Amino acid sequence: MFKFGVSTFIWTEDFGLQDLWTLDKTKELGFEAVDIFISQPETFPTEATKARKDSLGLEVVTTTTLSLETNIIDPDAKVRANGVRSLKRLIDINIALDSQILGGVNYAAWGYLPGRPRTEDEWEWSVTAMREAAEYAKERSDMVIAVEPVNRFETHFLNIFEDAVRYCQDVGTGNVKVHPDTFHMIREETSFTAPIEKWGREYLGYVHVCDQPRHPGDRPGALEGVLHHPEECGLRGTSGDRVLRSQLRGAQPALCDLAGVRSLWRGTGRGRRAESAGHRGAGLSEPANMSSRGPEGRSDLGGGTGDCFVAQCALRSDMSRVVIRRRLGR
Numbered sequence: 001m002f003k004f005g006v007s008t009f010i011w012t013e014d015f016g017l018q019d020l021w022t023l024d025k026t027k028e029l030g031f032e033a034v035d036i037f038i039s040q041p042e043t044f045p046t047e048a049t050k051a052r053k054d055s056l057g058l059e060v061v062t063t064t065t066l067s068l069e070t071n072i073i074d075p076d077a078k079v080r081a082n083g084v085r086s087l088k089r090l091i092d093i094n095i096a097l098d099s100q101i102l103g104g105v106n107y108a109a110w111g112y113l114p115g116r117p118r119t120e121d122e123w124e125w126s127v128t129a130m131r132e133a134a135e136y137a138k139e140r141s142d143m144v145i146a147v148e149p150v151n152r153f154e155t156h157f158l159n160i161f162e163d164a165v166r167y168c169q170d171v172g173t174g175n176v177k178v179h180p181d182t183f184h185m186i187r188e189e190t191s192f193t194a195p196i197e198k199w200g201r202e203y204l205g206y207v208h209v210c211d212q213p214r215h216p217g218d219r220p221g222a223l224e225g226v227l228h229h230p231e232e233c234g235l236r237g238t239s240g241d242r243v244l245r246s247q248l249r250g251a252q253p254a255l256c257d258l259a260g261v262r263s264l265w266r267g268t269g270r271g272r273r274a275e276s277a278g279h280r281g282a283g284l285s286e287p288a289n290m291s292s293r294g295p296e297g298r299s300d301l302g303g304g305t306g307d308c309f310v311a312q313c314a315l316r317s318d319m320s321r322v323v324i325r326r327r328l329g330r
Contacts, residue, residue: 005033005059013037017045023052033059036097037104041089046096053097060097061206063104063148064090071109072129073122073157080129087133087145095141102137103146103179103206106130107167108157110150118157126157127170134173146179146205151187159188161195165203177205 006026012019015036026034034053038044041064053060066072072083087106094102104110107126130145137143147167149158158164164178178199182192189195196204 005031005035005061007035007037007063009035009037009063014039015049016040016043017048020045020048020052023049023056023058026058027056031058033061036060036062038062038064038090038093041086041093044093046093050097060099061101061103062090062094062097062099064102065105065110066108068109068112071112073108073112073118073126075121080125084129084132087129088136091133091137091140091143091145094143100141100143101146101206102143104148105150105155106145107147108155111154113153113156116156122157123167123170127167130167130176131171131173134171134176138173138175142175144175144177144205146177148179148181148206148208149184149188150181151184154184159184161185161189161199165199168203178203179206179208180204181208183208 006029008015008019008022011022011025015022015038023034036049049060066083066086068074069079070083070086072080072087074080074083090102090106094100107130108122130147134145137145147158147164149160149164152159158167161178161180164180168176168178180196185192185195196207
């Protein structure tokens with residue numbers, strides 16, 4: 001039976017002590033698991049997070065992205081070494097949280113775009129660094145490091161499932177799997193299910209599912225293909241149809257910035273325009289109902305109407321769990 005959860009990324013992209021309330025909100029909403037996005041492993045509140053999630057009875061998985069300072073495809077060996085240290089720190093955090101998954105763009109710096117195809121040197125640098133991190137993880141736990149291919153506008157390194165499979169093969173430790181995300185597959189693949197059907201039983205580690213390219217209702221095929229027919233995609237267990245239909249209200253500036261990077265405002269144009277430091281007037285609508293928020297005005301997830309974007313979920317096939325993060329508009 002798949003377990004449903006929500007990602008902290010809908011509330012914050014820099015999870016800290018001030019965001020522990022999102023775990024309580026996860027439980028209040030009826031979810032069984034939470035996907036914690038870790039952007040700053042050096043300052044991540046591991047002990048407090050562990051205590052809170054245990055008290056609530058929540059299961060945890062994590063996702064992350066590397067930065068320019070931890071870029072394991074950087075020509076500078078010192079930067080790559082820093083990246084390996086960061087990955088090991090993330091592994092330690094996952095072990096402490098009893099998390100079985102470290103997903104995301106963990107093979108190169110997210111947003112690093114040199115304006116050319118990846119090089120053989122970059123491939124070898126990343127594979128070598130990931131192998132060291134994966135061996136470190138394997139000695140200490142049975143967790144999986146899942147590499148997420150993302151679209152060409154966010155990385156030049158891994159864009160399609162097939163390349164991610166070859167990456168896992170070259171790392172060769174057996175605990176590195178693929179983390180496909182249909183938000184990116186829409187742009188880079190010709191099918192949501194074909195790569196998973198071909199390689200999923202051996203290499204699928206985690207999945208993010210987005211049922212549309214820019215605004216809700218356009219592309220339900222991803223959810224139908226991946227979640228409604230999990231066995232055909234090499235997934236174990238059954239998912240059912242337990243998708244929480246709600247929206248993010250009162251989006252933070254940081255999330256509006258993310259919307260700007262991904263051009264997600266199209267098709268959401270109602271009400272006043274949200275303004276953020278980086279994307280004033282970008283066209284992302286401010287929700288009509290902003291009455292429900294978390295502490296200090298942070299956005300809350302609940303019922304009602306509002307304008308936001310993107311519905312995503314994630315699942316780990318061999319552990320029969322699904323983690324959902326959903327941001328919906330009218």
